[in-house]
Amino acid sequence: MARGKLITFEGGEGSGKSTQASHLVAHLGGQGIEAVLTREPGGVPFAERLRELILARRPSSPNTEFLLFAAARCEHIADLIEPVLALGQWVVCDRYIDSTRVYQGRLAGIDDELISMVEQKTVAPVFPDLTFILDVNPRIGLERARARGELSRYDAASDAAHRTVRQGFLDLAAGEPKRCVVLDGGETEIELAGQIAAVVDRRFLGRF
Numbered sequence: 001m002a003r004g005k006l007i008t009f010e011g012g013e014g015s016g017k018s019t020q021a022s023h024l025v026a027h028l029g030g031q032g033i034e035a036v037l038t039r040e041p042g043g044v045p046f047a048e049r050l051r052e053l054i055l056a057r058r059p060s061s062p063n064t065e066f067l068l069f070a071a072a073r074c075e076h077i078a079d080l081i082e083p084v085l086a087l088g089q090w091v092v093c094d095r096y097i098d099s100t101r102v103y104q105g106r107l108a109g110i111d112d113e114l115i116s117m118v119e120q121k122t123v124a125p126v127f128p129d130l131t132f133i134l135d136v137n138p139r140i141g142l143e144r145a146r147a148r149g150e151l152s153r154y155d156a157a158s159d160a161a162h163r164t165v166r167q168g169f170l171d172l173a174a175g176e177p178k179r180c181v182v183l184d185g186g187e188t189e190i191e192l193a194g195q196i197a198a199v200v201d202r203r204f205l206g207r208f
């Protein structure tokens with residue numbers, strides 16, 4: 001049986017990742033492909049507990065935060081992502097390795113070499129087959145998140161931090177243009193869902 005695909009969604013706060021991830025799962029279902037929707041940090045009970053811990057209060061050391069995100073990901077891969085892909089189903093994940101590279105790497109200053117080493121030892125070979133980076137002006141993203149009453153502690157970060165995150169994702173996409181597709185998160189929900197479905201159909205389902 002063919003292994004499933006792992007598709008991830010990345011971007012700043014309020015970029016519409018979660019909404020688009022569910023649209024994609026529904027679209028895949030319509031094409032006869034079973035896909036599991038999940039998120040990071042979290043996705044499985046142990047990792048969801050780590051999520052509560054990490055998001056409730058920032059640890060004193062950026063290393064602690066980095067290692068907790070990495071630990072949550074290990075559980076997620078072991079208990080959900082890998083077994084689902086092995087069954088031939090697809091996984092659509094709201095945030096994954098690129099969030100670590102940007103938030104812990106760019107923003108919190110964790111060394112790229114350390115991030116890459118931990119990825120190689122704990123994530124590989126479960127890298128995404130495709131990553132959508134939803135790029136949105138942080139001002140619009142924060143307004144959306146505020147309107148939903150969903151401001152996490154990261155949202156309270158400075159404008160400079162939000163710009164760093166945005167640029168960080170764009171730089172990652174430029175470095176891996178085959179895996180990463182950047183889309184305008186300022187588009188309407190329906191328009192964006194159509195663009196995402198078209199990319200997936202073209203890339204994996206041979207539909208043009």
Ligand code: TYD
Nearest residue numbers: 013014040041069095096099100103152154
């Ligand atoms: P969440 O409320 O899920 O934010 P969003 O709705 O924007 O996805 O909180 C997740 C936060 O965790 C988000 O601000 C980014 C951060 N994060 C990291 O810093 N590193 C990571 O590896 C992951 C997966 C998330």
